[in-house]
Amino acid sequence: MQEHYRIGLGEDIHRLGAPRPLWLAGMEVSPSGGAIAHSDGDVVLHALIDALLGALALGDIGDHFPPSDPAYRDMASTLFLEKVLPMIHQRGYRINNCDITIRLERPKLYPFKQALREHLAKLLHVDIEQISLKAKTSEGLDAVGEGEAVFCQVAVLLARQSVPLSL
Numbered sequence: 001m002q003e004h005y006r007i008g009l010g011e012d013i014h015r016l017g018a019p020r021p022l023w024l025a026g027m028e029v030s031p032s033g034g035a036i037a038h039s040d041g042d043v044v045l046h047a048l049i050d051a052l053l054g055a056l057a058l059g060d061i062g063d064h065f066p067p068s069d070p071a072y073r074d075m076a077s078t079l080f081l082e083k084v085l086p087m088i089h090q091r092g093y094r095i096n097n098c099d100i101t102i103r104l105e106r107p108k109l110y111p112f113k114q115a116l117r118e119h120l121a122k123l124l125h126v127d128i129e130q131i132s133l134k135a136k137t138s139e140g141l142d143a144v145g146e147g148e149a150v151f152c153q154v155a156v157l158l159a160r161q162s163v164p165l166s167l
């Protein structure tokens with residue numbers, strides 16, 4: 001792969017209601033009402049990982065961390081990210097920017113937005129200006145709107161290490 005840029009798109013949805021914290025972008029945003037999932041159910045990190053893998057046509061999160069593997073049970077998704085980032089860097093790419101949309105009814109994420117961006121920037125080893133994060137609801141429609149699910153979509157642009165950041 002010699003392209004200057006590679007774009008990736010990822011999305012994830014989990015049902016809510018597990019008796020554990022709700023994790024988003026590696027942060028606990030609620031002590032209860034967590035995502036029902038094999039791992040910690042962090043939709044932001046799962047969608048982000050799919051976007052990163054997708055940008056380099058490396059498959060998806062399930063190919064690399066199969067839910068059938070007991071090793072990944074209740075695993076913190078930050079550990080998945082720590083395994084995926086070197087795959088990007090080893091192929092000569094880095095993150096130019098990523099644009100994230102989370103849809104959740106409760107808790108309202110607006111007060112967490114800046115902290116989530118800062119935390120993601122730290123996890124990805126990038127500046128906060130490279131991370132866009134939008135927190136929306138579903139206006140009472142669909143499973144998210146009824147408070148039964150949390151959804152996230154992530155677009156990411158990877159650039160060759162030799163290409164200057166475009167901001």
Ligand SMILES: [Zn+2]
Nearest residue numbers: 012041043046
């Ligand atoms: Zn997931």
